[in-house]
Amino acid sequence: MPIALLKFPTDLLGDIFKLCDPFQLYCLSKCSKRTQRSIQLGGTKKWKLSFRGRNAIVASLDGLHYNFGGTEDPDEYFETQKNWRFDNYMTIPFGEPFDVFFGFLGIFRIVEELDVAFGSFEQFSKAIRELIDRHIEIERIWIGCTPKVEKVDKLMPILNQLNITQKFSCLKKFPSEFRHQFDKYPNRILLHHSFWFNISQLLECTCDRIDLRESILSNQDMDMFFQKWKRPGSFPNLRWLHIAGENIDDKSSILEIIPPILNVNNPRVEVADRLYKHDNIVDPVRITKADGTEGWLKVELGSWPELKFLVLNPIAPNT
Amino acid sequence: MSSTEQGTSSAAPAEPTTAPESAAAPEVPESFYYVHGKDKVVHKVSAGALQHSALIHGMISNLGYTEEQAKANPFPFENIDGDILQMVVDWCNQHKGKPTPPEDTNLPKQKEKLFDLVLAVNYLEIKELLTYCCKQVAMMVKGKSPEEIREIWMIPTDAEDEAAEKEAKKRAGKEAAGETAAAAGDAK
Numbered sequence: 280m281p282i283a284l285l286k287f288p289t290d291l292l293g294d295i296f297k298l299c300d301p302f303q304l305y306c307l308s309k310c311s312k313r314t315q316r317s318i319q320l321g322g323t324k325k326w327k328l329s330f331r332g333r334n335a336i337v338a339s340l341d342g343l344h345y346n347f348g349g350t351e352d353p354d355e356y357f358e359t360q361k362n363w364r365f366d367n368y369m370t371i372p373f374g375e376p377f378d379v380f381f382g383f384l385g386i387f388r389i390v391e392e393l394d395v396a397f398g399s400f401e402q403f404s405k406a407i408r409e410l411i412d413r414h415i416e417i418e419r420i421w422i423g424c425t426p427k428v429e430k431v432d433k434l435m436p437i438l439n440q441l442n443i444t445q446k447f448s449c450l451k452k453f454p455s456e457f458r459h460q461f462d463k464y465p466n467r468i469l470l471h472h473s474f475w476f477n478i479s480q481l482l483e484c485t486c487d488r489i490d491l492r493e494s495i496l497s498n499q500d501m502d503m504f505f506q507k508w509k510r511p512g513s514f515p516n517l518r519w520l521h522i523a524g525e526n527i528d529d530k531s532s533i534l535e536i537i538p539p540i541l542n543v544n545n546p547r548v549e550v551a552d553r554l555y556k557h558d559n560i561v562d563p564v565r566i567t568k569a570d571g572t573e574g575w576l577k578v579e580l581g582s583w584p585e586l587k588f589l590v591l592n593p594i595a596p597n598t
Numbered sequence: 599m600s601s602t603e604q605g606t607s608s609a610a611p612a613e614p615t616t617a618p619e620s621a622a623a624p625e626v627p628e629s630f631y632y633v634h635g636k637d638k639v640v641h642k643v644s645a646g647a648l649q650h651s652a653l654i655h656g657m658i659s660n661l662g663y664t665e666e667q668a669k670a671n672p673f674p675f676e677n678i679d680g681d682i683l684q685m686v687v688d689w690c691n692q693h694k695g696k697p698t699p700p701e702d703t704n705l706p707k708q709k710e711k712l713f714d715l716v717l718a719v720n721y722l723e724i725k726e727l728l729t730y731c732c733k734q735v736a737m738m739v740k741g742k743s744p745e746e747i748r749e750i751w752m753i754p755t756d757a758e759d760e761a762a763e764k765e766a767k768k769r770a771g772k773e774a775a776g777e778t779a780a781a782a783g784d785a786k
Contacts, residue, residue, distance in 0.1 A: 280709035281751065282709075282735065282752065284751035285751070290720075298729075298732050303739055303747075307744070310751075312756050
């Protein structure tokens with residue numbers, strides 16, 4: 280027995296849409312322009328999209344994933360299946376991947392991850408502009424080490440205008456003349472080949488987790504950083520800092536200690552973040568801020584010099 | 599209003615029961631209220647059952663009606679069909695004083711009434727029943743294609759929407775022209 284859904288008031292439609300899964304919402308959006316508007320007005324659960332520039336889009340929430348994949352066979356449109364790879368999979372007409380992605384943005388208003396992997400510079404710059412114009416929240420940006428997208432370095436100033444909330448990851452090596460300044464920081468940054476991220480940027484960084492690989496930061500830079508960190512009120516968000524780079528050496532001191540910096544006393548101490556347990560340090564040295572906050576620092580040299588710093592009390596002392 | 603008084607179909611007693619003599623403390627007699635829908639058929643419902651409806655609960659709070667006053671002043675819900683109100687009253691009685699389970703097997707099954715039931719439940723602000731009803735509406739299109747959804751949920755195509763919009767505009771234009779002509783006639 281059919282019912283005239285669109286005769287329901289908008290708030291009631293929202294209640295119903297919140298009980299619909301992404302497959303239902305997607306198919307409903309394909310019914311008419313009016314259903315698309317109703318979905319936008321009524322609202323849905325906060326499903327989040329992941330897109331890599333190819334003909335696959337995932338809508339996720341609380342560990343549930345709904346995978347949309349392209350097919351050219353009209354007989355397979357809107358077919359759902361569970362297979363060895365996906366619990367929930369629907370084949371849909373795809374066409375131009377970016378246009379499909381824009382269509383999805385009309386239904387789902389949060390992008391969990393935009394992976395700059397496949398597609399052209401022009402397509403990604405258009406997509407980013409679209410995200411900015413529609414005030415879409417982006418949780419994570421991922422730029423892998425070998426994206427198929429050319430001129431990714433030229434995308435960085437445009438990416439800067441996005442509202443990235445959770446994490447910005449860039450593994451790509453940019454040309455040596457590349458320079459970039461973040462306008463606003465997400466909670467976390469992971470930058471490989473981070474020669475362009477200098478001490479001025481680190482001193483202004485508001486992230487809670489900072490991971491810089493192939494960094495140019497030196498002992499003097501890190502000394503400057505820790506002098507600032509020790510001041511009350513500075514770096515209030517910072518929980519984890521990891522710097523790996525050849526300029527960390529034993530030629531000058533950090534906080535009046537010549538690296539390596541580690542605790543050689545027994546019993547041994549291991550400190551780890553409660554949420555990110557892999558962010559841990561064995562045998563760190565305790566340093567204290569003027570306001571009493573404790574931080575744990577370890578600097579190792581050798582083939583891959585690295586500095587690890589965790590702002591937390593030890594949770595698992597090893598004896 | 600019709601003088602027909604209809605007892606509820608649930609286990610709710612027609613009259614308040616008296617407390618057993620052996621009880622340690624005397625039970626407070628349950629208060630009852632009366633509601634009617636479009637068909638004017640009056641349903642007698644206990645205050646406990648009516649607690650499910652935030653709207654009615656708000657209306658009866660601190661009302662302090664005697665049985666006679668409540669009988670003489672049934673709450674009119676003229677926008678709700680009698681059979682739909684009966685379903686709602688039955689559900690409220692079945693779930694009186696009980697926590698509602700995540701899946702409700704007592705939900706009215708008549709699909710043809712679902713639309714009106716959802717509107718009524720939404721109006722009466724019965725949160726749990728609304729969730730069940732909305733879930734049932736959502737389940738109607740589980741695994742369906744856009745074409746099937748359009749049929750199940752009676753969704754017009756873009757062309758039908760455009761035609762309807764044009765027709766509405768035309769009608770509004772005619773009505774406005776008619777009003778103008780009438781006003782001009784009056785002025786003469």
